[in-house]
Amino acid sequence: MTTLEPVKVGICGLGTVGGGTFNVLTRNADDIARRAGRPIVIQQVAARRDNPACDLAGINVTNDIFEVVRNPDIDVVVELIGGYDTARELVLEAISNGKHVVTANKALIAVHGNEIFQAAAEKGVMVAFEAAVAGGIPVIKSLREGLGGNRIQWLAGIINGTGNYILTHMRDEGRDFNDVLAEAQALGYAEADPTFDVEGIDAAHKLTILASIAYGVPLQFEKAYTEGISRITSEDIEQADNLGYVIKHLGISCRTDEGIELRVHPTLIPKQRLLANVHGVKNAIEIMGDAVGPTLYYGAGAGAEPTASAVVADLLDVARDMVTEHKYRTPYLAFSGIIEQSDQAPQVLPMENIVTAYYLRLMAVDRPGVLARVATILSEQGISIEALTQKEATEGELVPIIMLTHRTRESSMNEAIRQLESLADVAGSVTRIRVENLDDNA
Amino acid sequence: MTTLEPVKVGICGLGTVGGGTFNVLTRNADDIARRAGRPIVIQQVAARRDNPACDLAGINVTNDIFEVVRNPDIDVVVELIGGYDTARELVLEAISNGKHVVTANKALIAVHGNEIFQAAAEKGVMVAFEAAVAGGIPVIKSLREGLGGNRIQWLAGIINGTGNYILTHMRDEGRDFNDVLAEAQALGYAEADPTFDVEGIDAAHKLTILASIAYGVPLQFEKAYTEGISRITSEDIEQADNLGYVIKHLGISCRTDEGIELRVHPTLIPKQRLLANVHGVKNAIEIMGDAVGPTLYYGAGAGAEPTASAVVADLLDVARDMVTEHKYRTPYLAFSGIIEQSDQAPQVLPMENIVTAYYLRLMAVDRPGVLARVATILSEQGISIEALTQKEATEGELVPIIMLTHRTRESSMNEAIRQLESLADVAGSVTRIRVENLDDNA
Known part of the structure; x- marks a missing residue:
């Protein structure tokens, strides 16, 4: 069946996800080879300590993760050490050595991803990160x-x-x-x-x-x-x-x-x-x-083998696309030219500018006119109320007022809450929780 | 940005899904080109009649679907005519002419897929069918x-x-x-x-x-x-x-x-x-x-643009992989060598051999001993009851008996139902609905 050269993988880190990846690659090796058209073999593992869940007999194990990224026999480095600085250094060196990278490290991609993708694009190598978001969900x-x-x-x-x-x-x-x-x-x-x-x-x-x-x-x-x-x-x-x-x-x-x-x-x-x-x-x-x-x-979204499932899916993609010219591969962030054209990209909105609906809960003294004062403040900020409930209480006692508002701008809500909290009738701070009202009916 | 040759698509069929595909490819053309690294252009459309939802100005339209599969300027044939025989003939001719195929036709793939994939493998072309299952869901x-x-x-x-x-x-x-x-x-x-x-x-x-x-x-x-x-x-x-x-x-x-x-x-x-x-x-x-x-x-799972979403995703895959050697592409049915090795594949179980839990509803005369007779029949077939409810009724009237059983083999249940229906106390046929009890906690 298999006629192609094996893909040689180096795993850096043998904690929860590293151990899971090792075990899935080993257990399902035959199926994986049939899917990839070639075996995906673990060439080396770098770990500071043993993982009792893994049988490392016959595996080349080192305690130096950088040995893996410098190992000329390795095609793909799987970064599963986590964290920012060392992981960044490791991944950049792997790229610089022409190796493809698979990582489960969301912090690394979110914070250093632009730099990493830029470096990888220049070397024409893949960086795959399915496991960085929502574990095993593809x-x-x-x-x-x-x-x-x-x-x-x-x-x-x-x-x-x-x-x-x-x-x-x-x-x-x-x-x-x-x-x-x-x-x-x-x-x-x-x-x-x-x-x-x-x-x-x-x-x-x-x-x-x-x-x-x-x-x-x-x-x-x-x-x-x-x-x-x-x-x-x-x-x-x-x-x-x-x-x-x-x-x-x-x-x-x-x-x-x-x-x-x-x-x-x-x-x-x-x-x-x-x-x-x-x-x-x-x-x-x-x-x-x-x-x-x-x-x-x-x-x-987490766990040893669910996350490993995503790591192995990335390895399958790498196994298929490593022979492909870089320009034909799916861009790291879906579209080509993102980082080069970042000045033309839409900007992230400051939180004050978002528009959403809100749930508000405030404790107010139950006396005549309180609701009118609350409603006036919201109205002056252009905020309309979708629902309001006030529990019955003895006059003069504190009672919770619960409101749902229609969609409004966060800055208006901030101002309304500031004014509500300054009312003599309102005790303590106003609880504000945003309501998910994204259109589900496109 | 785009430096690669456009991918030239021929759409066969301009009904609901064909119209949706035409419109999505046209409306999102810029984004699609940025994703593929090259434009995906509609070279020709074959339709027996106009689709009022589509603006065909400037488009090469024919009423002969076979003109599309013979058009030397077309790289990918999108089969959206539906049905079995003509679709099969069309797709096999497209393959024979060295064209990649994208189809939304579940009947075609389910019934003629083995033959189609075999022919496509021999020609080294892709056949993509994401849209054939669950519409836009990838x-x-x-x-x-x-x-x-x-x-x-x-x-x-x-x-x-x-x-x-x-x-x-x-x-x-x-x-x-x-x-x-x-x-x-x-x-x-x-x-x-x-x-x-x-x-x-x-x-x-x-x-x-x-x-x-x-x-x-x-x-x-x-x-x-x-x-x-x-x-x-x-x-x-x-x-x-x-x-x-x-x-x-x-x-x-x-x-x-x-x-x-x-x-x-x-x-x-x-x-x-x-x-x-x-x-x-x-x-x-x-x-x-x-x-x-x-x-x-x-x-x-259906509809013009949801299904088109899957068709376009397949076109993106084809656009990226058409330069790749066939042996590096993802196999049609996930694993390589399936059809050649079909004698080694696991067999589909006859329905009599499945094991599941059941809901049963039967109408029985409410008289002493009925429940005992029902329970005895189930017990003799090795079927254990998880829950049983019987509505109160006047003695001698028909009353529904509702049961949930534990997992059992379908053949045992068939025999139990045959015996239940032959009881003098039981009127009419027994309603049997299977219970989904797949393990959700792996």
Whole structure:
């Protein structure tokens, strides 16, 4: 069957994803060779320590990752060490040595991707990163190739499993954020320092990558708006439920006439939407194209073998395209000439300029005229109210007022909230959660 | 930017999908050229009549589809005429003339695919058919490339929009099959002769294609089991709802030690599953891989531009790979050497040999001992009951007995039903609907 030379792979890093990749490549080697038309063999592995899940008998193992990128017998370097600086140095040296690169490193691509793609283009090598976004879900391939006939209008995704695990359990069990976070940490779903996940940085890395591929613009992680879920209360989850919504931590990118929205924040989603029904550590991304309409991609966003699944898919692409002239390959960010023409690309919108609907919750003294004052402030900012509920209370007591607004500009909402918080009748700060109201009916 | 020669396309058929393809290629031409690195131009269109949705000014139009496949200026023939015989002849002649082929024709691929791929392999040309399954959802690409590292274990999908539209409205509005079918016909969602859609033939075509790609076996449409939705009653939908299930028309293919299951039939799905929440004309396919676990792909399964989205994605693949040697291209059915080695491939299981859980509804006279007789028959066939409900009634009246069984072999269930229907206490025939109980937790 197989008549072509094997593709020789060097794996840098043998942690969770490295171990998974090693095992999938080994276990499914025969099927993979039948798919690629040639074997994909592990030529060398660089690891600082053993991974007990992997049987390394007969494998060339080094503890120096740079040995792999300098190994003349290696065609493709698989970077699975994570982090920024060393990974950047490793990948750039691999490229400089003419090797193709496969990486699962979202931080590296989101932050150093423009530089890496520029270097790779000059050397004519591939850099593949399906595993960097949403683990095993083939969303990069779907967006970059499968939807290639479309002008992408927006995308919205649950792209951090830790955050979704926490929100799912807060909702199902009526528990508090800190309580569920502690459980997630005990189960290994959250890191000891959970900032990266729960504050939305990890999701913003992934969103940055998706948006660049969707619209053909350079990576601009530094312009992403990021808001975490640590201030979401079980009260807000319950109120959202009463209104027919579920709160999810979404990454949203929308192409508007003014520019590109790039934002990660807690979001109310109508219950009947598929995204609202994605639970636990699972990920899902909804993508709207002008021809196809809404599509959705769901699966495991992390974990050893789900992520390995994406790494191996990239290796299959490399195996097929390594003989192809570079100009015929799919561009890294879907469109050719992105970085060279970045001055002509649409700009990322400042958060003040986005337009969305809002959920607001404020605690007000239940006395005559309060609602009128609240409504006047919103009205003066051009914000119209879609729904309002106020619990009954004894006059003079604090009572929550819950509102859903129609779409308005964030800057108007900021000003309205400033004024609401300065009202004598309003206690504490106003809770504001954006509502996902992207058009699902193209 | 663009330095490569344009790719010259001939479109055969300018109906719904042909018109959509023409319009998407025209409207998004600049973006498509930036993606492909070269323009994709419509060199000729063959149509028996005008499509008022298309502006054909300046286009070379013929009414002879065979002129397109003989046109020496055309690189890629896009077959959008549908049907079996003429489409087969057209595609085989295009291949014989050394042209690549893109088709949306599921019937053609499911029935004549083995012959077509064999001919194309001999000529070294591509035959792409993303649009043949689930319209705009890039599920062929995801299964064949994105999940290429996996051993696929099963897949299950809502792959006929007409059937899903009917079942959705039957459930939401408590209406009967014939009533909703008439409405779907009036709205253009169902054909005047709905057999192809509601009896599952269209879904079986698509399932056949998906299964071949999933497991690397030849296309075997003639071995697919097909059961339609025309006998589903609103009573069964309501009973399923009470038990926590939704009835969907699923195509299911599962790889077992004994062979490959290939079956289309109404199916009970637990309400919380994403597949149960796919409504109206939308499609979704869940795919289980050994590395990635469950993944799901959702979107529009039909319509002019959703299907065009898939056709254009295939054209982009052809544009990139037409310079590549054939042996480096992704095999038509994911694995190389499938048709040549078909004697070694796993066989499609006869329906009698599948193993699944069941929902049963029977009308029995409410008299002492009936339940015991029913339970004895099931027990003697080795079938265990998971749940049983019997409505209260006056003794001697007919009353429905509803049961959910654990997994059992179809042949045992056939025998049990034969015996149940021969009981004097049981009136009429036993309704049997299979329950989707594929493992979602790999």
